[in-house]
Amino acid sequence: MSGRPTVVGSILRLAYAADAKATVLVVALACVNSVSVAASGLSVRWLADSARAAPAMVLWAALLGALAYAAMAAVERVQHNVEVDLTERVDLVLSQRLFRLTGGVPTVEHLERAEYLDRLSQIRRGTETLAGACWGAVGAASSVLSLLLSAWLLALVHPALVLLVLFAIPPLVCARRASGVIGRARAAVAGAERREARLHRMATDAGAAKELRISGSSAAVSSAAAAFWDEATEVLVRAGRRAALWRAAGWALFALGYIGALAFVALLVARGERTPGDLLMVAGLSTYLRTQLNNTVEGSTQLAEGRHVMAQFTWLERHAADRRHTGTGRVPSRLADGIHLRGVSFAYPGTDTPVLQDVNLFLRAGTTVAVVGFNGAGKTSLVKLLTGMYEPTSGDIEVDGTALRAIDLDAWRSRTSAAFQDFWQPQVSAGQAIGLGDLPHVDDRPAVARAAAAANADTVVAGLPAGFDTRLGRVFGGADLSHGQWQRLATGRALMRATPLLAILDEPTAALDPQSEHDLYERFVGAGRADRAAAGSITLLVSHRFSTVRMADHIVVLAAGSVVQEGSHEQLMAAGGHYADLYRTQSRAYTAGPAL
Numbered sequence: 001m002s003g004r005p006t007v008v009g010s011i012l013r014l015a016y017a018a019d020a021k022a023t024v025l026v027v028a029l030a031c032v033n034s035v036s037v038a039a040s041g042l043s044v045r046w047l048a049d050s051a052r053a054a055p056a057m058v059l060w061a062a063l064l065g066a067l068a069y070a071a072m073a074a075v076e077r078v079q080h081n082v083e084v085d086l087t088e089r090v091d092l093v094l095s096q097r098l099f100r101l102t103g104g105v106p107t108v109e110h111l112e113r114a115e116y117l118d119r120l121s122q123i124r125r126g127t128e129t130l131a132g133a134c135w136g137a138v139g140a141a142s143s144v145l146s147l148l149l150s151a152w153l154l155a156l157v158h159p160a161l162v163l164l165v166l167f168a169i170p171p172l173v174c175a176r177r178a179s180g181v182i183g184r185a186r187a188a189v190a191g192a193e194r195r196e197a198r199l200h201r202m203a204t205d206a207g208a209a210k211e212l213r214i215s216g217s218s219a220a221v222s223s224a225a226a227a228f229w230d231e232a233t234e235v236l237v238r239a240g241r242r243a244a245l246w247r248a249a250g251w252a253l254f255a256l257g258y259i260g261a262l263a264f265v266a267l268l269v270a271r272g273e274r275t276p277g278d279l280l281m282v283a284g285l286s287t288y289l290r291t292q293l294n295n296t297v298e299g300s301t302q303l304a305e306g307r308h309v310m311a312q313f314t315w316l317e318r319h320a321a322d323r324r325h326t327g328t329g330r331v332p333s334r335l336a337d338g339i340h341l342r343g344v345s346f347a348y349p350g351t352d353t354p355v356l357q358d359v360n361l362f363l364r365a366g367t368t369v370a371v372v373g374f375n376g377a378g379k380t381s382l383v384k385l386l387t388g389m390y391e392p393t394s395g396d397i398e399v400d401g402t403a404l405r406a407i408d409l410d411a412w413r414s415r416t417s418a419a420f421q422d423f424w425q426p427q428v429s430a431g432q433a434i435g436l437g438d439l440p441h442v443d444d445r446p447a448v449a450r451a452a453a454a455a456n457a458d459t460v461v462a463g464l465p466a467g468f469d470t471r472l473g474r475v476f477g478g479a480d481l482s483h484g485q486w487q488r489l490a491t492g493r494a495l496m497r498a499t500p501l502l503a504i505l506d507e508p509t510a511a512l513d514p515q516s517e518h519d520l521y522e523r524f525v526g527a528g529r530a531d532r533a534a535a536g537s538i539t540l541l542v543s544h545r546f547s548t549v550r551m552a553d554h555i556v557v558l559a560a561g562s563v564v565q566e567g568s569h570e571q572l573m574a575a576g577g578h579y580a581d582l583y584r585t586q587s588r589a590y591t592a593g594p595a596l
């Protein structure tokens with residue numbers, strides 16, 4: 001996407017994909033417009049000269065002029081309407097493509113890194129610019145055609161007048177410089193704009209609003225947002241001024257050429273070497289030339305802005321292609337052995353600090369494994385690796401002896417289920433909010449009801465006005481749920497797949513009391529036990545509550561990204577150390593502390 005033709009080509013291909021007929025029409029109208037400009041210049045000259053030499057021709061000259069003007073006026077109107085319609089279509093095509101690309105990247109790195117988020121927000125805001133750039137490209141091409149025709153007509157008057165076309169170069173070069181200045185400024189402020197937008201969203205988010213008011217930090221958030229806004233605006237305004245200076249310099253040079261050309265032809269007419277018709281045509285063409293040039297400059301500015309957005313788009317396409325999971329290996333229908341982690345280390349992309357270090361683990365088929373550890377020990381990162389959200393920096397994860405990186409990731413994910421700490425709150429019907437856990441069965445009411453009952457979400461649904469058909473979430477004016485109720489639905493979602501090979505519960509239980517959490521984990525482990533046993537399913541529990549953890553067959557203790565202990569509850573208690581200390585401390589807190 002480096003050269004201009006590639007950008008123009010890509011943009012025109014987009015327009016063609018959005019609406020082929022309208023694209024061809026816009027291009028054809030632009031050509032008609034260019035020819036009309038030249039025809040109108042010719043008609044003025046013909047009119048003036050025939051008035052003196054051949055009065056009978058005046059009518060024909062006037063007719064040509066009228067036709068040229070009518071064509072220009074009609075084309076302008078129709079072209080504008082078609083362009084507006086087509087811009088919306090291209091915008092839609094781009095938004096869909098962006099959606100597919102963002103969702104199609106198998107990893108989640110681009111959604112977790114600030115640098116990538118900046119690029120994404122530039123693309124999101126820039127789809128309309130890119131769509132508009134189509135017409136910038138077409139307009140610029142048609143103006144170049146007009147310029148060539150005008151140059152030919154000027155050369156007929158005097159070859160030296162072709163130089164006027166050379167004066168068209170400075171405004172173009174300067175406009176390009178100006179666009180570069182604006183484009184760089186936009187990229188520089190993308191981070192500040194994203195932060196400002198985030199703070200703005202936070203200030204209007206009901207959840208955050210409560211804490212902001214209690215802590216009295218609304219004003220601080222508002223002034224932080226204002227500071228980001230000011231920072232971005234200052235850079236953009238400064239860039240705007242510099243860009244305006246560049247543009248003014250370009251036009252000043254053109255004005256010099258324009259005045260010089262008119263003076264030159266006026267001199268030739270005064271000497272009787274050229275006719276007044278020539279002078280009128282040069283004056284008329286020069287005026288059009290300025291308009292056409294203006295269009296070319298605007299078109300090339302739009303094109304340059306579109307080019308910047310296209311560069312980000314191309315980056316996203318490359319990122320998606322680079323991150324494409326190449327594994328095509330089959331996922332076993334049942335786990336015979338289990339999942340091995342062999343020397344797995346992991347650092348988040350763009351960071352040097354490993355959050356998992358040389359982890360060697362065996363998750364045996366058909367067992368329940370619990371992972372415990374302090375905040376930041378690496379538990380969720382481990383879950384992200386097991387679900388293929390990231391690949392290990394070194395080492396391998398093997399599913400029944402086949403490396404996960406060699407397995408078809410979509411197929412693997414279709415045999416996993418998970419409920420996360422930061423779970424999703426889909427604004428759909430209550431039934432679908434559960435059914436989405438197994439897309440082919442999203443509306444399978446008996447399956448949804450089973451999952452709801454297993455997650456204890458049936459009581460939540462029973463309290464809704466239209467049961468499973470109740471629309472959820474404030475965005476579409478649906479019923480709102482408490483955090484704990486959303487959590488139950490999320491757990492229901494994770495129980496939709498009857499025979500996952502890996503079922504994960506990564507603490508989606510923060511809003512539950514210890515007893516409810518314990519019940520929920522028990523239900524999760526017990527749900528469809530026979531089916532899961534037949535499939536050799538591994539159930540992975542992440543929890544800080546040791547009363548919950550002890551139900552697992554195997555417990556893994558993580559500390560600072562390394563496995564420090566593993567075994568059954570009894571083995572770990574007998575061994576003493578980290579796990580036993582934490583277990584006793586927590587038991588004491590529950591027995592001696594206030595009732596929870």
Ligand SMILES: Nc1ncnc2c1ncn2[C@@H]1O[C@H](COP(=O)(O)OP(=O)(O)OP(=O)(O)O)[C@@H](O)[C@H]1O
Nearest residue numbers: 112348351355373374375376377378379380381382
């Ligand atoms: N997207 C990310 N980019 C960079 N670092 C990250 C990212 N997510 C997590 N980390 C870092 O990785 C480390 C492990 O985080 P992780 O979420 O795996 O811990 P955890 O054991 O699940 O913690 P908790 O009990 O609080 O959920 C932490 O130091 C965290 O700061």
